[in-house]
Amino acid sequence: MNMEEFRSRARDIVNDATLTFHQRRHYLAWLAENALEYPELSKEAAEALNKQIICDLFEGSAPYRGRYILPDYGRALRNGSEHLELEPPQDLDEALNFLLIMYTQVPSITGYPVYLGDFDKILEPYVDDVDDEALYKKLKLFWIALDRILPDAFVHTNLGPRDSRISRTIFRIEREALQVVPNISLKVDPDLTPDDLILDAVQTVFATGKPHFVNHPLMVRDLGEDYAAVSCYNSLKIGGGSHTLNRLNLKEVALLHQGDIDSFIHDTLPHYVELNAELIEARIRYLVEEAKFFEHDFLAVEGLIRLDRFSAMYGIYGMAEAVDLLLEAAGKPGRYGHDDAANELSYQITKKIADLVAARPMPYCDGNNGRAFLHSQSGIDSDLEVTAGTRIPIGDEPEMFDHIKAVAPHHDLFQAGVSDIFHVEDTVRRNPSAMVDIIRGAFREGMRDFTFNLATNGFIRITGYLVRKCDVDQFDEMGARHGSTTFAAGSVKNSHVTERNVKRVLSRESSPRAPQ
Amino acid sequence: MKAAQGHLNDVIRFSAVDGPGNRFVVFLQGCNYNCVACHNPYTINECDSCGKCVEPCPEMALFYDGHNQVAVDDDLCTDCDICIQVCPSDSTPLSKMVRLESLVRQIDEVSPFISGITVSGGEPTLQADFVASLFSSIKCSEKLSRLTTLVDSNGSASRAVWDRLLPVMDGAMIDLKALDPDTHIAMTGADNGPVLDTIRYLAEWQRLYEVRLLMVPGRNDSPDTVERTARWLYDIDPSMRIKLIGFRQHGVRPQFADIPEADPQHLEKLSGIIRGVGIEELVLV
Ligand code: SF4
Ligand code: SF4
Numbered sequence: 103m104n105m106e107e108f109r110s111r112a113r114d115i116v117n118d119a120t121l122t123f124h125q126r127r128h129y130l131a132w133l134a135e136n137a138l139e140y141p142e143l144s145k146e147a148a149e150a151l152n153k154q155i156i157c158d159l160f161e162g163s164a165p166y167r168g169r170y171i172l173p174d175y176g177r178a179l180r181n182g183s184e185h186l187e188l189e190p191p192q193d194l195d196e197a198l199n200f201l202l203i204m205y206t207q208v209p210s211i212t213g214y215p216v217y218l219g220d221f222d223k224i225l226e227p228y229v230d231d232v233d234d235e236a237l238y239k240k241l242k243l244f245w246i247a248l249d250r251i252l253p254d255a256f257v258h259t260n261l262g263p264r265d266s267r268i269s270r271t272i273f274r275i276e277r278e279a280l281q282v283v284p285n286i287s288l289k290v291d292p293d294l295t296p297d298d299l300i301l302d303a304v305q306t307v308f309a310t311g312k313p314h315f316v317n318h319p320l321m322v323r324d325l326g327e328d329y330a331a332v333s334c335y336n337s338l339k340i341g342g343g344s345h346t347l348n349r350l351n352l353k354e355v356a357l358l359h360q361g362d363i364d365s366f367i368h369d370t371l372p373h374y375v376e377l378n379a380e381l382i383e384a385r386i387r388y389l390v391e392e393a394k395f396f397e398h399d400f401l402a403v404e405g406l407i408r409l410d411r412f413s414a415m416y417g418i419y420g421m422a423e424a425v426d427l428l429l430e431a432a433g434k435p436g437r438y439g440h441d442d443a444a445n446e447l448s449y450q451i452t453k454k455i456a457d458l459v460a461a462r463p464m465p466y467c468d469g470n471n472g473r474a475f476l477h478s479q480s481g482i483d484s485d486l487e488v489t490a491g492t493r494i495p496i497g498d499e500p501e502m503f504d505h506i507k508a509v510a511p512h513h514d515l516f517q518a519g520v521s522d523i524f525h526v527e528d529t530v531r532r533n534p535s536a537m538v539d540i541i542r543g544a545f546r547e548g549m550r551d552f553t554f555n556l557a558t559n560g561f562i563r564i565t566g567y568l569v570r571k572c573d574v575d576q577f578d579e580m581g582a583r584h585g586s587t588t589f590a591a592g593s594v595k596n597s598h599v600t601e602r603n604v605k606r607v608l609s610r611e612s613s614p615r616a617p618q
Numbered sequence: 619m620k621a622a623q624g625h626l627n628d629v630i631r632f633s634a635v636d637g638p639g640n641r642f643v644v645f646l647q648g649c650n651y652n653c654v655a656c657h658n659p660y661t662i663n664e665c666d667s668c669g670k671c672v673e674p675c676p677e678m679a680l681f682y683d684g685h686n687q688v689a690v691d692d693d694l695c696t697d698c699d700i701c702i703q704v705c706p707s708d709s710t711p712l713s714k715m716v717r718l719e720s721l722v723r724q725i726d727e728v729s730p731f732i733s734g735i736t737v738s739g740g741e742p743t744l745q746a747d748f749v750a751s752l753f754s755s756i757k758c759s760e761k762l763s764r765l766t767t768l769v770d771s772n773g774s775a776s777r778a779v780w781d782r783l784l785p786v787m788d789g790a791m792i793d794l795k796a797l798d799p800d801t802h803i804a805m806t807g808a809d810n811g812p813v814l815d816t817i818r819y820l821a822e823w824q825r826l827y828e829v830r831l832l833m834v835p836g837r838n839d840s841p842d843t844v845e846r847t848a849r850w851l852y853d854i855d856p857s858m859r860i861k862l863i864g865f866r867q868h869g870v871r872p873q874f875a876d877i878p879e880a881d882p883q884h885l886e887k888l889s890g891i892i893r894g895v896g897i898e899e900l901v902l903v
Contacts, residue, residue, distance in 0.1 A: 503728060532635075535640075535733070536639050539733050540731050542731075543640075544731070
């Protein structure tokens with residue numbers, strides 16, 4: 103980018119009437135970062151990045167903070183923070199105040215914290231002498247503050263797997279407040295989570311589209327007890343996180359491939375898997391060795407994050423198109439999500455990638471034994487005619503049972519998360535225990551993440567986060583207070599999530615470029 | 619008596635509207651009533667292979683098999699339902715004789731996701747031997763025995779039939795179209811004596827999951843009628859679960875197109891009346 107172009111793009115951002123002050127500042131920072139040279143890549147990797155066969159999700163060309171950071175809030179509350187000049191809180195008011203302050207200092211790719219802590223656990227020491235009504239009142243004020251101070255739907259909290267008064271109160275507040283922020287995942291364990299808590303959560307989904315459900319035992323197997331789902335469907339270690347997330351576009355790889363399916367699996371795929379790994383490595387090295395994030399950030403200095411609990415996320419997407427293209431080229435019948443042969447091929451591809459990623463050493467990834475975590479990436483607003491992760495294309499999903507059966511076998515290998523969204527008929531409102539059965543069944547079947555939504559609540563689920571329908575409708579004229587609404591306006595348009603047509607396409611997290 | 623196969627109209631693997639939790643639902647073919655408000659009239663009769671649907675099928679999926687019976691080629695059929703619409707006999711060429719083992723296999727596959735199975739129809743008690751065999755296969759299987767077994771019935775079966783089902787059936791949902799015999803005959807073509815007896819008998823055995831009252835405007839939905847019905851049910855069992863359903867036109871045969879749909883406000887009023895009698899477990903749909 104030459105200086106003239108830089109200045110003109112900066113000017114566009116500064117003068118864009120649909121952006122808030124914070125959003126303009128965020129885009130300006132992104133623009134400045136991208137005026138720097140990219141971390142050094144081989145010619146092949148640079149070319150693949152350029153053609154978007156591999157994709158850095160527009161994280162920026164000089165990483166100076168980890169993409170997803172999961173501070174150990176429990177530890178911060180126990181020890182206080184020197185940097186923040188805060189003593190350990192003594193009661194609930196002090197704890198909530200402490201957290202609100204700390205959130206403003208937690209870096210991430212969006213500029214907002216992607217993880218707020220597991221509230222039922224970190225607040226538990228402070229609620230014994232707080233009665234139900236007082237707890238409700240205090241949490242409700244806290245909840246409103248979160249939504250207004252951190253206006254981005256990638257801000258995420260976790261609850262469960264055990265029942266608690268805090269979780270119950272939060273669900274009650276959620277059903278009343280109908281806020282986008284925070285996003286929530288409920289950890290579900292077949293033995294520890296009572297039906298009644300899941301039922302409460304299901305009823306909250308009816309109202310707000312939240313929470314997501316995660317398979318606790320499977321997460322513990324891969325990440326240990328101290329894990330959380332953050333941002334959307336990104337499961338990582340608490341006290342750690344992910345340096346970066348780069349993804350491989352399987353559709354593009356399939357389009358480039360010449361030859362039979364066997365040579366795709368054994369030659370073409372490994373070649374591009376390695377190019378994306380190279381990209382990840384280069385970005386990690388810059389963050390750790392050049393920007394020296396872990397040497398100066400107070401979270402690291404105070405032991406609230408530790409480099410040895412970090413890894414990186416190796417994402418893939420476009421599985422549906424890749425499978426269909428490969429079968430078509432081989433002259434074989436079958437369609438992803440609908441035919442056994444197609445599904446089998448997709449499992450084979452996932453397995454191959456998982457093996458390659460598990461064999462590829464990655465620097466500063468002790469959080470996963472020196473390897474990246476595999477992740478089924480749930481898409482960004484600029485994705486056109488390519489399906490998120492390992493999902494079945496929108497509108498082409500088979501009935502729910504077949505849908506679950508088709509996608510569940512993928513979930514085992516995506517330690518860092520996978521997203522499949524199920525659209526459920528409104529009749530289930532009268533029988534929420536049917537959803538409890540399905541969620542439990544999905545986890546018995548080996549699913550890791552489970553999300554469902556009804557057509558009739560006031561929210562649209564895009565790639566895992568929510569926006570209010572009214573916000574998308576009004577976006578054109580008004581701009582959006584939530585960064586992710588901007589993002590969603592693009593997604594809604596590009597992937598036909600609804601029939602609505604929103605003209606201006608902007609994205610906060612993943613396409614932070616000036617509108618052109 | 620064990621029945622190795624049943625005459626099935628269809629199955630639904632996930633249903634949230636046929637009893638508690640998520641359920642696998644088996645629809646059996648054939649019914650002994652002819653209700654004005656039937657939402658799936660093509661389940662009423664056996665196909666007599668008259669052939670009137672063969673020609674209209676746009677996919678040429680229907681044909682006469684070697685036994686002069688109308689049959690369907692599943693690979694060609696697109697479920698467009700045209701055959702069902704043209705059938706003059708309230709039947710379908712798509713129903714099938716299905717072996718017990720094959721049905722149990724399907725249930726087994728879905729079992730991690732469901733609370734139980736519901737057998738509906740048509741009128742399932744007309745194939746009571748098959749239903750009993752199905753339920754006992756489930757209750758005798760270590761893996762499946764946690765599933766609950768429900769029957770969705772018009773209540774016309776005799777005590778002898780229920781006696782065959784009771785050992786393996788967790789509950790029944792019974793439709794009570796009308797307490798008044800004449801109204802019942804007008805609405806279903808049959809006497810309601812057996813239905814009233816079924817309700818008493820199953821309540822006695824504590825196997826009455828719920829009684830369903832379908833409110834058809836102008837036929838059985840006067841406040842007075844509903845109050846008498848609720849009182850009758852309350853006297854049998856004060857903890858009776860009642861589901862009050864408003865009539866909708868969906869799926870109903872053209873000759874009944876002039877019956878109006880139930881008015882939500884009127885249904886609210888009827889709910890109040892039923893609750894006033896002392897019934898606590900009332901669901902309004
Ligand atoms: S389904 Fe109806 S129209 Fe078709 S052959 Fe049978 S009875 Fe005749
Ligand atoms: S539903 Fe009936 S009419 Fe339609 S394709 Fe199938 S057999 Fe033919």
